[in-house]
Amino acid sequence: MTTSVQLDHHAVYATDRRLSAEFLAAILGLAVGAPFGPFLPVDLGNGVTLDYYEKRDEPIQSQHYAFLVPEEQFDGMIARLEAVGVTYYADPHHTEPGRTNQLFGGRGAYFADPDGHNIEILTRPYVRP
Template identity: 70%
Template sequence: MTVELNHTVVYARDKRASAEFLAEVLGLEVGAPFGPFVPVDTGNGVTLDYYDAGDTDFLPGHYAFLVPDEEFDTMIGRLERMRVTYFADPSHQEPGQINRLFGGRGAYFSDPDGHNMEIITRPYGRP
């Protein structure tokens, strides 16, 4: 049996703004609203459904995106143009740097709601 992640809900203070932020960084499109959600579809069939949390507190999540190596520099350029600081590490201690884990490149950045976003060009090794 094959199991695949189909969609996940991403809590936001402003679902439209947060969806547009991610779509701009990754070079994706924001989809038409679907019920209470504003979707961003990824290339592997997974949808991030942005949802307004209202006054409800939520813990920021971590979302990692495997991106084509040839698009990585373009995405870093978008972050720079948007004046969003990126980091080489998940704890955001190495600003303006990227990592080179597992023979690829990677960077972390925060979205408008404090979610820790990650772009990587190679999947992390598994034992």
């Protein structure tokens, strides 16, 4: 079956939409867009936006977001994490601090955003059977 379904945008709950959007954009080397209604978008450059939505009245449920990033930009992202004092990990359970992984012939790391979302950067996509 052939399909042309694509992800267009995803709402990301945050206690402070500006803080969270600017954090992710800064680490990934992206820009925060203009507000769109209650949303503050970060354009990922592949036609998909993360639309940060402020939700202060109840706890934020941690989600996992994985970003396929160019190999030549990976070290810069790690350096930006270090510059702002954010610990990165080689594993999704955050038990190997200050290390990266070498999964599937690439490099990867995990870190938490201001609301505890588990962010992953990887330079090679996962190999799926």
